[in-house]
Amino acid sequence: MFKTDRISRIRPELEAIVGGDAVRTDEAEILMYSYDAGMARARPEAVITFSAAEQVAPVVKVLYRAGIPFLPRLAGTNLSGGTIPLKGGVILNLARLKKIRRIDTGARLALVEPGVVNLELQRALEPFGYFYAPDPASQKVSTIGGNIGENAGGPLCLKYGVTSDNVEKLEVVTPEGDVRTWSYRDPGPDLMSLMIGSEGTLGVVTHAWLKILPVPRHIRTVSAAFRSLDQAMKAVTRIISEGIVPRALEAMDSVSLEAALNGKASPFPEGTEAALIIELDGPDAVKVKREQENVESICAGAACTAFRLAADESERELLWQARKGAYPALARLAPDVLVEDGVVPRPRLPEALRQTREILAKYKLTAGLLFHAGDGNLHPNIVFDRRDIQEVKRVKKAGYEILKSCIALGGTVSGEHGIGVEKRVAMNWLYGRAELDFFRKIKDAFDPAGLANPDKILPVASDARAEAPPEGLAERASLSPEARAVVDELRLRARSGVPTAVTGLGTRLKPSGNDGAKPLDLSQLAGAAVIDRENLTARVEAGLPLERFRAQLKEAGLNLDLPDLKGSVGGLIASKAFPGVKDLLLGLEVVTAEGELLELGGRTVKNVAGYDAVRLLCGSMGAYAVILAATFALSAGSRRAQAAFEEGPGAPAFAPDPYQVRLKRALDPRNLLNPWIYGAAAAAEELP
Numbered sequence: 246m247f248k249t250d251r252i253s254r255i256r257p258e259l260e261a262i263v264g265g266d267a268v269r270t271d272e273a274e275i276l277m278y279s280y281d282a283g284m285a286r287a288r289p290e291a292v293i294t295f296s297a298a299e300q301v302a303p304v305v306k307v308l309y310r311a312g313i314p315f316l317p318r319l320a321g322t323n324l325s326g327g328t329i330p331l332k333g334g335v336i337l338n339l340a341r342l343k344k345i346r347r348i349d350t351g352a353r354l355a356l357v358e359p360g361v362v363n364l365e366l367q368r369a370l371e372p373f374g375y376f377y378a379p380d381p382a383s384q385k386v387s388t389i390g391g392n393i394g395e396n397a398g399g400p401l402c403l404k405y406g407v408t409s410d411n412v413e414k415l416e417v418v419t420p421e422g423d424v425r426t427w428s429y430r431d432p433g434p435d436l437m438s439l440m441i442g443s444e445g446t447l448g449v450v451t452h453a454w455l456k457i458l459p460v461p462r463h464i465r466t467v468s469a470a471f472r473s474l475d476q477a478m479k480a481v482t483r484i485i486s487e488g489i490v491p492r493a494l495e496a497m498d499s500v501s502l503e504a505a506l507n508g509k510a511s512p513f514p515e516g517t518e519a520a521l522i523i524e525l526d527g528p529d530a531v532k533v534k535r536e537q538e539n540v541e542s543i544c545a546g547a548a549c550t551a552f553r554l555a556a557d558e559s560e561r562e563l564l565w566q567a568r569k570g571a572y573p574a575l576a577r578l579a580p581d582v583l584v585e586d587g588v589v590p591r592p593r594l595p596e597a598l599r600q601t602r603e604i605l606a607k608y609k610l611t612a613g614l615l616f617h618a619g620d621g622n623l624h625p626n627i628v629f630d631r632r633d634i635q636e637v638k639r640v641k642k643a644g645y646e647i648l649k650s651c652i653a654l655g656g657t658v659s660g661e662h663g664i665g666v667e668k669r670v671a672m673n674w675l676y677g678r679a680e681l682d683f684f685r686k687i688k689d690a691f692d693p694a695g696l697a698n699p700d701k702i703l704p705v706a707s708d709a710r711a712e713a714p715p716e717g718l719a720e721r722a723s724l725s726p727e728a729r730a731v732v733d734e735l736r737l738r739a740r741s742g743v744p745t746a747v748t749g750l751g752t753r754l755k756p757s758g759n760d761g762a763k764p765l766d767l768s769q770l771a772g773a774a775v776i777d778r779e780n781l782t783a784r785v786e787a788g789l790p791l792e793r794f795r796a797q798l799k800e801a802g803l804n805l806d807l808p809d810l811k812g813s814v815g816g817l818i819a820s821k822a823f824p825g826v827k828d829l830l831l832g833l834e835v836v837t838a839e840g841e842l843l844e845l846g847g848r849t850v851k852n853v854a855g856y857d858a859v860r861l862l863c864g865s866m867g868a869y870a871v872i873l874a875a876t877f878a879l880s881a882g883s884r885r886a887q888a889a890f891e892e893g894p895g896a897p898a899f900a901p902d903p904y905q906v907r908l909k910r911a912l913d914p915r916n917l918l919n920p921w922i923y924g925a926a927a928a929a930e931e932l933p
């Protein structure tokens with residue numbers, strides 16, 4: 246019980262907004278919302294159930310004024326304790342906000358409320374011949390709001406992207422109760438993308454405009470069996486590096502297969518240790534068939550023991566039921582399951598799996614290995630009994646060691662399940678102090694009172710710090726001498742408070758009466774791109790002209806799905822001349838106004854550890870940080886049709902959103918970087 250009753254005094258105000266029955270403080274309700282699908286537990290003080298999206302902002306305003314913490318909750322299937330009210334307060338139950346308000350096939354958009362269950366949206370789209378790409382295995386119950394809160398992925402995300410690639414626009418209630426609508430196409434830093442994966446710590450999504458796609462005319466689903474995980478992974482690496490992009494490329498080990506079959510006869514030969522489910526799609530039947538044949542010969546080359554095309558829809562359904570039903574099936578083996586969610590660069594997956602198995606053996610634990618193999622995202626499902634304290638300790642240790650091994654392999658600690666409370670400590674192993682400070686400033690800019698889902702994502706004082714500097718940041722040592730010189734110069738200027746005008750090739754961002762800022766020319770940062778052929782990524786310095794980058798990729802038989810724009814790589818990102826650039830970016834290396842060097846994102850194709858600062862910096866126009874280098878996701882093979890895009894006459898005059906201004910003040914409080922962009926707004930006394 247909480248020592249003081251904080252709810253009674255605001256209850257009449259709350260009830261006036263949502264109705265008397267909608268504010269609950271009875272024991273049954275409190276208990277029900279004290280847990281979610283993760284391991285943490287804590288009691289809220291009240292649960293408010295909304296019947297209209299318009300009720301959310303006024304309720305948040307009341308709670309903010311009263312200084313009471315709150316968090317949005319939907320199906321509670323997140324696996325990181327994201328909906329556990331660590332500081333008590335109020336659960337905002339949005340589950341009844343489940344209207345699909347519009348399906349517009351012309352604009353390829355669906356407008357939905359946050360409580361819409363993912364699978365119900367898919368069913369509503371079916372008669373129109375459309376689908377929404379993110380398809381988490383939990384889609385029967387998990388909701389669009391929760392998917393946005395965690396930046397959920399699923400099998401189809403290999404080809405069609407995760408949640409943040411499939412959202413057009415969001416309506417958000419900020420922690421102070423303001424209603425804002427943000428699209429990634431808005432001028433300036435990308436606030437919409439920042440909201441995605443922010444786990445209710447920066448605001449509450451009340452409406453979402455989602456991108457929908459026509460169902461491909463031809464889909465072929467195959468399964469492939471192998472005698473070892475290593476052989477299966479060999480096939481996966483070849484498929485990706487050959488430039489085949491299946492719509493799904495999922496893997497299961499023998500423990501998961503056995504659990505999923507639940508006593509039924511196995512469709513795979515005896516001795517099968519791993520199986521792949523591979524799905525190919527496209528508008529051209531001949532091409533899809535050819536891709537299937539290529540996949541078959543790759544699998545044969547990796548000693549596949551059985552390769553089978555699903556003959557009809559019911560066989561296809563069976564395969565997907567096995568994959569999506571594996572978690573519940575494993576959950577039947579023991580009272581509890583811990584699902585880890587590490588990600589590694591794709592070529593490192595075999596090593597990551599080997600190490601994972603060694604760790605599980607060391608701690609004498611049973612786990613089914615399920616993974617989005619095409620994304621390098623592995624989910625060991627460790628079964629255990631929480632009543633056995635010794636076993637729980639072993640499970641926690643093993644989970645942490647698995648995450649540390651992913652970091653050491655150049656990966657990250659969460660691909661799609663989020664950080665919540667359960668992986669907060671792992672943020673200390675992944676990031677250095679500077680990156681965590683950067684995230685903290687983002688949080689404080691949105692939520693100065695710290696009331697929105699407090700103590701989630703960012704480590705708190707009691708979370709053990711890493712003993713040694715995180716290994717994942719070793720890349721920094723590879724900064725070129727030119728980049729080092731830029732960092733040194735910015736540090737000098739920061740020390741003496743000299744403002745900087747950041748310029749690339751000057752194609753788009755031109756200082757306008759630059760307030761006496763001293764120019765910093767980044768065109769010298771133009772070393773050749775470092776291409777990782779197997780991972781399909783390239784690290785490029787910010788000053789490299791796009792034409793030269795494209796030429797280098799062409800020579801390597803690779804491609805970046807960008808329109809033919811001019812200018813530098815850094816200029817393209819900072820100006821957001823092509824808003825879709827966000828979907829190609831995996832990581833950024835930047836220097837802050839105070840000369841701190843940050844590595845944001847990385848070389849994995851999925852990463853939800855911390856706020857999406859990479860996308861936030863798209864369109865930041867050099868005013869939040871200076872971009873030194875970027876890592877892009879590539880595609881193999883010849884150039885696809887150029888993305889339909891016409892560069893306009895130039896960005897409209899930038900009238901910053903109040904939250905872009907807040908971020909400017911948090912990230913560059915002395916207005917040292919491109920000071921004319923925010924001008925007087927950056928210095929005003931009152932927070933907007």
Ligand SMILES: Cc1cc2nc3c(=O)[nH]c(=O)nc-3n(C[C@H](O)[C@H](O)[C@H](O)COP(=O)(O)OP(=O)(O)OC[C@H]3O[C@@H](n4cnc5c(N)ncnc54)[C@H](O)[C@@H]3O)c2cc1C
Nearest residue numbers: 319320321322323327382388390391392394397398445450
């Ligand atoms: C069996 C099983 C399989 C799973 N498979 C997958 C998978 O394949 N891929 C995957 O990505 N995940 C998977 N998950 C994890 C989970 O289903 C996802 O994280 C899902 O997106 C959570 O949705 P939810 O509706 O349950 O949200 P909740 O758990 O209720 O909330 C998730 C987070 O979002 C925040 N939030 C909720 N609503 C809003 C809102 N309106 N605005 C802002 N923030 C909000 C919450 O505060 C919380 O931090 C799986 C989980 C289980 C149990």
